Amino acid sequence: MTTHRPETDLALAALVREAATAGTSLRIRGAGAWMDAGHPVAASATLDVTAFTGVTAYAPDDLTLSCGAATTLAELEAATRAHGQWCPLLPWGSDTGTVGATLATATTGPFGDRLGRPRQLVLGVRAVDGRGRIVEAGGRVVKNVAGFDLTRAITGSWGTLAVLTHVHLRLRARPTVDETWCVVGADEAALDAFVRGPLAPLGTVALSIEDAAALALPGPGCLLRLGGNAPFVAAARQVVRSLGDASAVDPAVWANVRVRCAPPSRATAWRWDALSLALRAQFDPAGILNPGLLGATR
Amino acid sequence: MTSLPVPPPAELAAALAQVVGPAQVLTRAPSLQVYRSDGLPGHRALPSLAVFPGTRDEVVGVLRVLATHGAPFVARGAGTGLSGGALADGITLVGLHRLKRILAIDPVARTATVEPGVVNATLTRAVAAHGLHYAPDPSSQAACTIGGNIAENAGGPHCLKYGVTLDHVLRATVALPSGEVVTLDRGDAGGYDLLGAFVGSEGCFGVALDVTVRLTPDPEGVVTLLADFTNLRAAAEATSRIIAAGIVPAALELMDQGTIAAVESSVYAAGYPRDAAAVLLAEVDGALAGLDADAEAIAAHCRAAGARDVRVAREATDRARLWQGRKKAFGAMGRVAPHLVVQDAVVPRTRLADVLETIQAIGTRYGIAVCNVFHAGDGNLHPNIPYDADDAEASARVHAAMTEIMTACIDAGGSITGEHGVGLDKLGYMDALFTPETLDAMCSLRTVFDPDRRANPGKAVPVHACREWQAVPAARRAPR
Numbered sequence: 001m002t003t004h005r006p007e008t009d010l011a012l013a014a015l016v017r018e019a020a021t022a023g024t025s026l027r028i029r030g031a032g033a034w035m036d037a038g039h040p041v042a043a044s045a046t047l048d049v050t051a052f053t054g055v056t057a058y059a060p061d062d063l064t065l066s067c068g069a070a071t072t073l074a075e076l077e078a079a080t081r082a083h084g085q086w087c088p089l090l091p092w093g094s095d096t097g098t099v100g101a102t103l104a105t106a107t108t109g110p111f112g113d114r115l116g117r118p119r120q121l122v123l124g125v126r127a128v129d130g131r132g133r134i135v136e137a138g139g140r141v142v143k144n145v146a147g148f149d150l151t152r153a154i155t156g157s158w159g160t161l162a163v164l165t166h167v168h169l170r171l172r173a174r175p176t177v178d179e180t181w182c183v184v185g186a187d188e189a190a191l192d193a194f195v196r197g198p199l200a201p202l203g204t205v206a207l208s209i210e211d212a213a214a215l216a217l218p219g220p221g222c223l224l225r226l227g228g229n230a231p232f233v234a235a236a237r238q239v240v241r242s243l244g245d246a247s248a249v250d251p252a253v254w255a256n257v258r259v260r261c262a263p264p265s266r267a268t269a270w271r272w273d274a275l276s277l278a279l280r281a282q283f284d285p286a287g288i289l290n291p292g293l294l295g296a297t298r
Numbered sequence: 299m300t301s302l303p304v305p306p307p308a309e310l311a312a313a314l315a316q317v318v319g320p321a322q323v324l325t326r327a328p329s330l331q332v333y334r335s336d337g338l339p340g341h342r343a344l345p346s347l348a349v350f351p352g353t354r355d356e357v358v359g360v361l362r363v364l365a366t367h368g369a370p371f372v373a374r375g376a377g378t379g380l381s382g383g384a385l386a387d388g389i390t391l392v393g394l395h396r397l398k399r400i401l402a403i404d405p406v407a408r409t410a411t412v413e414p415g416v417v418n419a420t421l422t423r424a425v426a427a428h429g430l431h432y433a434p435d436p437s438s439q440a441a442c443t444i445g446g447n448i449a450e451n452a453g454g455p456h457c458l459k460y461g462v463t464l465d466h467v468l469r470a471t472v473a474l475p476s477g478e479v480v481t482l483d484r485g486d487a488g489g490y491d492l493l494g495a496f497v498g499s500e501g502c503f504g505v506a507l508d509v510t511v512r513l514t515p516d517p518e519g520v521v522t523l524l525a526d527f528t529n530l531r532a533a534a535e536a537t538s539r540i541i542a543a544g545i546v547p548a549a550l551e552l553m554d555q556g557t558i559a560a561v562e563s564s565v566y567a568a569g570y571p572r573d574a575a576a577v578l579l580a581e582v583d584g585a586l587a588g589l590d591a592d593a594e595a596i597a598a599h600c601r602a603a604g605a606r607d608v609r610v611a612r613e614a615t616d617r618a619r620l621w622q623g624r625k626k627a628f629g630a631m632g633r634v635a636p637h638l639v640v641q642d643a644v645v646p647r648t649r650l651a652d653v654l655e656t657i658q659a660i661g662t663r664y665g666i667a668v669c670n671v672f673h674a675g676d677g678n679l680h681p682n683i684p685y686d687a688d689d690a691e692a693s694a695r696v697h698a699a700m701t702e703i704m705t706a707c708i709d710a711g712g713s714i715t716g717e718h719g720v721g722l723d724k725l726g727y728m729d730a731l732f733t734p735e736t737l738d739a740m741c742s743l744r745t746v747f748d749p750d751r752r753a754n755p756g757k758a759v760p761v762h763a764c765r766e767w768q769a770v771p772a773a774r775r776a777p778r
Contacts, residue, residue, distance in 0.1 A: 061542040062646045062677075084544070106485070119484065119491060120465060133735040141644040143462065143676045143716040145451045145498050146724070146731055147759055148740040152464075152494025156485055173544020198518045198585035232588030269488040275480060275746060276490050282742040294488075 005048040009126065009134050009165055015047070016163070017132030020286040028159040028290055030070045033097035034105055037158060037267035041292045049100065052165040055079050057140070063171040064123065064140055069100025069164040076169075085171045088115035092262035095255060100164040105267070106156030109258055110203035111225070119155050121170050127154055127162035130284025140168045153279065158267060159290040161283035175202070175227030179237065180251040182207070184221035186244035191222065194243065199236040202227045205261050215256055218247050223257060270294040307346045310367050310390065314349045317359035322350040322396075333374065333391050337438070339637035339687040340697075341382035341722050345372070345391035352396040354413070354471075354507040360392060361505065362477035370752040371475075373501045375415060375446030378438040380640050381721025383450070383500050383757055392505065394445055400424050401508060408513045409468060414445025414506045421511075430513040433460035436717070437625055445506050451498030453717030455549035455624070458675040459583075460514060462717065464497045469510040472496060472503075475753040479507065495743060500719050501754040503747035517583035520548070521593040522617040524609040525600035526574035530554055530658070530670075533576035534651035536603035537674040540580070541647050543599060545592055550675030551579040551624050554654075557631075557671040557682075561623040564630035568623030574606070578674065579624055581617075627671045628682070634667070635684035639696060643704060645712035647677040656706045657681050664699040666692075678716035679707065705730065720758045728760050737763030 004026075006012040019026055027043035030050060052068035055075070059065075060083040067076065074095040080086050089099070091107040101107075103125065108117040124138025137150035154162050183191075195204055201224040212219025221244065226236045240246050277297060280287070287297070307325055315323045324330055325347045334342045351357040364371050372386035374393050397413035400421065404410070405428040412421060418439040422431045435454035436442055442452070448470070453462045460466075469483045470493060482493040496503050527533040533552055540550060553561070558570045558577060570577050578600060582592040597608040611617045623630070631638050645653045654670060657679075661668035672680040681703055685692050704714050704727050714720070714727040728737060741764035744751070 059646060059648055061538055061648045063541060064646065106491070119494060120461065129739060133739055134733070135739045136733055136736045137739075139644075139711075139713050139731075141646055141677055141712050141716070143453060143457070143644050143673075143678045144713040145717060145719055146713050146715050147720060147728060147737070148502070148743045149451075149495055149498050150736070150739055150743060152491045152497075153743055155494075156491050161490075172546075176544075196515075198515070199587065229588045229591045231591050232585055235585065235587030266486070266488040271485075271487070271489040273480070273489075275482075275492055278746045279490055279492070279495075279743075282746050283739070 001044070001046055003046040003048050005051055007051040009128060012128045012163065012165065013132045013134050016128050016130065016288070019045070019288050020130060020132060023286060023288070025288045025291045028163055030098040030101050031072060031096055033094055034101040034107070037293050038265050039268070039292055039295050041290060043291060047163065049163060049165065052100070056166070060085060063173070064142065064168065065171055066140060066166065066168045067099060069167055070098050072096055072098055073102065080171055084174050086174050087121060087169045087171050089118060089121055090115070090254070090258065091118070092258050094259050099167055099169070103155050103167055104157065104159050104164055110205050110254070114200065114202045115172065116170070119152060122151060122155050122167060123170055124168040125151055125154055125164055126166035127164045129162040130286060130289045135162060138168065142170055158293055160280055160294060161289070163289065176229045177227065177233040178251055179226045179233060180249050180253060181224045181226065181240045181246050182217045182219055182221060182249050183224060183240060183243050184218055184245040186222055190243055194239050199232070199239055201225055201236065205257055211260060214260060215253055217249060217253065223253070225251065225254065267294055272297050310363070310369055311347050313363045313367065314347070314360060317363060318349060318351050318356050322352065324348040333377065333386065336377045336379040336382060336384045337640070338380045338382050338723060339639065340693065341385055343385045343387035345386035346388050348391040348393055350393045350396055354397065357392070357394070357397070357505055357507060358473050358477055358479060361473050361475060364390060364752065365475065365477050368750070368752070370755045372754050373445070373449070373505045375443035376417070376441045378442040379446060379450060379721065380642065380718040381715070381723045383719050383721030383754070385722060389755070394505070395443065403428070405430065408515070409510055410513055411508055411510045412444050413508055414443060414448070416444050418442050418444060418447060425513055429516050431516055432466065432511060433514040434463045434466055437628060444509055444511070448497050448506055448509060449499065449501045450717065450719040453673065453676070453678065455551055455673060458550055458673060459546050459548045464494060466512045467493060467497055467509060468512055469493065470496065471507045472505065473507055474504045475748045475750065496747070498719070499747070500721065500758040502744055502758050504753060519586040519589045520581060520583040520617060521589055522611045522620050523580045523593060523596055524570070524611070524620050525578045525580070525597070525605040526571045526607050527576045527578070527605055528574065529604070530576045530654055531651045532604035533578050534654055534674070536578055536600045536605060537650060538648055539599040539603055540596055541675060543595065545595055547580050547596065547675060548583040549579070549581045550673070552670065552672055552674035553577050553579070553624065553627065554670040556667055556669035557627050560630045560634055560669060561627055564626070564633055566622050566626035566630050568619050570623055571607070579620060624671065631669060631682060631684050635686055637685055637687040639683045639685070639700065641679070641681045641683070641700060641703065642715045642718035643679045643681070643707040643712060644716040645677045645679065645707050645710045647675070649710040649712070650674060650677060653679070653706055653710050657703050660699050660702045660706070664695045666695055666699055673716070676716065677712070722757060725760050728763070734763060738765050
């Protein structure tokens, strides 16, 4: 199968326009970590977007960062860690995956509820839609309601509306104290009250016997991440210790947890209602971007 | 200007009266005067008629009649918007204030389902007994409606920590301009983020019939701080330091000298130091553990940036007093001049100090007073100009100054609106902010929901940016 690897937005736009005219369908590929959405894709060519990579703007004091869509999560992590910050996308899956794929699939992770889901952490995107239009949606500021929200429409569209090339992200400061605890035999009601209460952890994951063994954790039980300033975490830690048999573990375990405990793809249950079909028809009328990825459209 | 073959209002009014009853249709100019503007002076227009459905079925019925007649319309809540977005210029106005029922409250799931005409603060009062509140808190929260908040993706001081309206809306039942009823969500179960596209669409995509929102637990503790500064730049720098340090205050608001003077001379006097060049109002909330540490860190950053004094309020009454000046600042400016432009723009937070100085210089050059009172933590500026909108010369100067201020914000890498929307007022800046292809894509997004472009025509995105619209025969285009 032919592979195209455009290096600029203009070249990508020209390629898409040509493909739309010729009816050549394109399978978008970054790091190749997120290819399976549960449906076969019958595309005539591969669109390799790995040329769009690297951090292009980073203002630590603004807590914002811009980067190419094919920048890997590991690269994003390394760039921000140096300033005591992170972009807490921390999605299910491996850090070899790209920022673009995380946004394209709107994949969240164990900390999404507390630290922000992809649709909350993305401030703007540059993308080439199925008509070959270069769309620069949103912006680099943290609050913005100018015009209709193309950023929200494109994020989580699995590349069926537009090909992401560049993204603007919101960052957060890493918590001053960041601890991970594994609790065995926790009382369900007490755990629930803790998770819903004012000292709530950044995230929690249930561990099966197999998970605990594979991750070399004391479990089965639950894994909790506490983050905040010192007095906050001290108070939360006290509650955690009262929940059950609690032991502190290396926070590095989360990278493996995100791979192992990932829920199944949501794309298999894609809802193709009339509005969704109209949306696709407006942005990719020839149906050339990732055709079939989200199941049959009619 | 060519326009749709709008049916004579009498015929349309009769058809609408069949749906809602004759008492809920207004057609005479004197009774329509109430709807000639929203919260922003300078834009005035009369609807040709106004209709007030009282139930969701009536809303759908009204939209079907409008669709049958090919009639453009504007949905309106409380009319507190600040971009001219709720103005209906010679077309039908659909008032939604009668749809004000709270349909369900689920304290366990922490959600509420409400009709669009429910007032923002009313919802918070209704759930207070459960220890919950609705977090987005625009300054107009005592009057503005949830439907209007959704149309504008409204913000407010506490959105710094808790997020804007979109972050608190889970689901909406929406009547499309065709009258078809659809349910929109964020697509978390496998679907496009159609709700994300709808929220903030300024009434151009349809009318919400009911909305399910997230409720937020009341914090265990709250500390409010007031830091005063002898120069504006130092206050802006304190803001940058606090944000850069990674503290997430619940709110971080800046008020400049002009605002302080207006507030302290009014019945809303909050005890702000009259000789300060600026004050920062900061609030931290959440678990009691760690709260004082954050408050102390904020105080330390303010002092390091040059704050003369930092006051700390823990008691509810003391905190309320500090907030009163901020929440009522716009009202207090009513003493200064008959009209007030409440402007809205965003800049990167590291550029606040520079942009504020630029704004002051622009104001001085045009001989107008600019009072800044804004969400500093988000970089969301509100340069406000008290003036007399009936004075043509003064209005022209205000307009020219505003254009320069918007340009300065765009040049700083910012945006022309953070929470008020584009409406009519900001249309002229859209070309400076977005490329033609991006604006064209926005038009495509609108077409998904409103292919006939009858919902709030001529707002939010300039019509000339829509390539396909240009191809449509002029007779099918909705009038401005």
